[in-house]
Amino acid sequence: MQPKPFTIAMIGECMIELQEKADGTISMTFGGDTFNTAAYMARLGEKMGRFVQYVSAVGDDPYSDAMVAFWEAQNVGHDLVLRRPGKRPGLYIIRLDPSGERHFYYWRSDAAVRECFECEGSDALLESLSQFSAIYLSGISLAVLRPKSRERLLARLEAIAKTGTRVFFDCNYRPLLWENPATARALYERMIGISTCVLMTVEELAVLGLEPDADAAAARFAADPKVEVVVKDGAKPCTVISGGKRFTVPAVKVERVVDTTAAGDSFSAAYLLGRTLGLAADEAVRRAHRVAGAVVLYRGAIIPREATPDAFADIV
Secondary structure, X not given: OOOOXXXXXXXXXXXXXXXXXXXXXXXXXXXXXXXXXXXXXXXXXXXXXXXXXXXXXXXXXXXXXXXXXXXXXXOOEXXXXXXXXXXXXXXXXXXXXXXXXXXXXXXXXXXXXXXOOOOOOHHHHHHHHHHOOEEEEEHHHHHOOOHHHHHHHHHHHHHHHOOOOEEEEEXXXXXXXXXXXXXXXXXXXXXXXXXXXXXXXXXXXXXXXXXXXXHHHHHHHOOOOOOEEEEEEOOEEEEEEEOOXXXXXXXXXXXXXXXXXXXXXXXXXXXXXXHHOOOOHHHHHHHHHHHHHHHOOOOOOOOOHHHOOOOOOOOO
């Protein structure tokens, strides 16, 4: 049997992004962790055709229409996005401190995505996930869902993972989105149990009850060769635990960080695409660092297309 062509479903929430500028004016675009990853993966692999689909729910308002048009412009498919009458997308404002670090302020309590996997059309949506060779989601994807939608999605992912569908999980832990740390930890453990690759920051090891250092990650994951784990540590070397082995890859030095929004999301896009295209893990990390290093030079989640490194020109 021939393997499936690489197609990936990115599950999560895209929001209206308001960016406050230095002069006090505000510009509007769209972003969200898994959508950012979808956009960068589609951009980096654009010669592969449309292989990225976004899985979410939006409303029936003009901002939802504009959001879907934005996805289309990024070559991200939206065939599996539910339209929910009377609902709206979530919204967030980004403020930056002098170092370029982000501070987020959210309005999302009644966003359309929250009941994505229990509303009308969700049965077919869940069923359709089996057509993809890979699924990507994050801790935020889970956290924003209401408990019933969350459980239905997890049960479906557990079922299709058994049939060979690869599951990629970015921990992306936001404590304010979770009911309590115990719930988050239990669901993260379930996700790790079915994942092919897990991406996290060193700080996010605490969600699993581990010390926030690469040694703790190696001790936890080296015994499980089925899962590949990438632990990012800011400007320090990135640690990869793969096939029971551990190695580190230095980060790319960036002289002047403008905005760290989507740095981790773009890293995930490049790393996972690189591994899918057959690169060794250390080389995939190097190319992912290159992409993330370009993203932090610009404001906003999605940087200009011409500023995005063509990191896979030699193999795509």
